[in-house]
Amino acid sequence: MRPLVSVIVPVYKVEDVLARCLDSLCRQSLKEIEILLVDDASPDRCGEICEEYAEKDSRFRVIHHPENRGLSAARNTGIAQASADYLMFVDSDEDFV
Numbered sequence: 018m019r020p021l022v023s024v025i026v027p028v029y030k031v032e033d034v035l036a037r038c039l040d041s042l043c044r045q046s047l048k049e050i051e052i053l054l055v056d057d058a059s060p061d062r063c064g065e066i067c068e069e070y071a072e073k074d075s076r077f078r079v080i081h082h083p084e085n086r087g088l089s090a091a092r093n094t095g096i097a098q099a100s101a102d103y104l105m106f107v108d109s110d111e112d113f114v
């Protein structure tokens with residue numbers, strides 16, 4: 018089934034708060050979503066954390082940049098990989114309690 022919304026989450030140097038953001042996305046009532054985590058070559062454990070969530074929840078997909086390219090490039094990568102008609106951007110240090 019094709020998702021209704023692609024949620025694009027650029028990820029860089031947010032190891033301490035990333036799980037809170039991703040847990041919040043897991044709790045969303047809309048289930049027809051894909052969550053694209055774009056690891057922008059973060060030097061901390063962000064890439065590993067993203068992979069852990071993708072293993073637990075099929076709505077998550079991880080894209081790893083080989084080198085840091087910045088927020089705009091990470092968002093553009095997410096846009097290019099999105100499969101839904103609607104896009105949403107979430108900063109990786111946000112949550113929606």
